[in-house]
Amino acid sequence: MTQKTILLVGHGSRIEEGNEELRSFTAQLAARKPELNIETCFIELASPSIAGGIERCVAGGAGVVYVVPIILFAAGHFKLDIPLAIDQAKRKYPEVEFVYGRPVGVQERAVDILLDRISEAVPLTLRDKPMTDTVAAEDTIVLVMGRGGSDPDANSDFYKLARLLWEHTAYKSVESCFIAIARPSLNEGLERCLALGARKIVVLPYLLFTGVLMKQFTERVAEFATAHPEVEVELGSYIGNHPLLADMLAERIEETLEGKSFANCDNCRYRDAAGLHHHHHHHHGEEGHGHDHGYGHNHQPHHADEHDPHHGHDHHHRHSHAHDHEHDESVPAAASGSPKEL
Structure with a gap:
């Protein structure tokens, strides 16, 4: 055959x-x-x-x-x-x-991937507190970054995925942002997390594999973490394999x-x-x-x-x-x- x-x-x-x-x-x-x-x-x-x-x-x-x-x-x-x-x-x-x-598309398994990436996120800020002094979930915000584009369907599907992620967590909020074309931008998303009172921000890229955008994303989040030592910032990985x-x-x-x-x-x-x-x-x-x-x-x-x-x-x-x-x-x-x- x-x-x-x-x-x-x-x-x-x-x-x-x-x-x-x-x-x-x-x-x-x-x-x-x-x-x-x-x-x-x-x-x-x-x-x-x-x-x-x-x-x-x-x-x-x-x-x-x-x-x-x-x-x-x-x-x-x-x-x-x-x-x-x-x-x-x-x-x-x-x-x-x-x-x-x-x-x-939008699937529960995509939410499971994001949950795994949250658990694997790497701290970018140096801790000057005892390891027992961890930030509670109600003071933590997850910021998910999508690729972004001109298509309203795709952008709204990304927001739906972020909402589904929030439904599976106890975090203060799950926020959305984009690296290109669409708003809010990554910088705007990070600033919104500060405005909402986050003591800890976990930033996740919802991208398939590495590339130009992933490298720019990593650099920007690292710059933000350096500029805001009062907030714990953790960086998650892309979906990958x-x-x-x-x-x-x-x-x-x-x-x-x-x-x-x-x-x-x-x-x-x-x-x-x-x-x-x-x-x-x-x-x-x-x-x-x-x-x-x-x-x-x-x-x-x-x-x-x-x-x-x-x-x-x-x-x-x-x-x-x-x-x-x-x-x-x-x-x-x-x-x-x-x-x-x-």
Whole structure:
């Protein structure tokens, strides 16, 4: 019996360590499911591209390619970039069928990962108190930092996850912030924790793997801890190779194989219009394209339905098809507290 082919799509990073972490993660998934042929590709900043990944799948004899994104929330990459790459592949390989899966989304297991990362958090401030003088939960605030972007659905899903985390804890509060594009920024989130009277702040990055944003996050939190020695600050790690992430991706693979994915964008007029605009700025089909983008760009389509909740979607969610990146240029916008681009 011919093996079914899965194409796992990660984001890609300018820092090769992050790309290697993703490859290691997908290699473990492949070892967990030896009955499947699993390939890995990247949306940008690393090779192979989505087009290159699809080419490998077809060259390996795949008649059906099951495309599963390694993405936390349904933002621009999930709603626009990957579907556009699939559209191009359909034209290039008309004999091949493509089935598109869902991102990780909001799950209880994601909350469990965050709880583990809280327990593993590392103190950044030097203690001048006895070890028995620990800060109580009612004086502790957890600040969870998301990637942030122009898509309201993805940003609100992140807030939902933070609320679910708070429901599982006894902390004074669980607050949310973003490293890029969206507000509140990381700096604003930290200042809010102070304003709420936190004696201890546990800061967690809700990012998949290391990269530019993770390194900037670590530097900023360390600077904050140095500037506020009166507050205990602990730094958590990104998701990384957590076994529950593997469980969630394995589940997404299975539901894609079974045809239980729910975001079919094939007949989406909104995405078609967005694609026309998007095509002038990107060439994701090129291997190692290494393109550079302008400051704080949004790539939303310019048409009358842009903010109309009744624009003709038959999807289970109303989405804006915004285009979000791990670009360095967008980070200072949120860090300095500039208006959120929606």
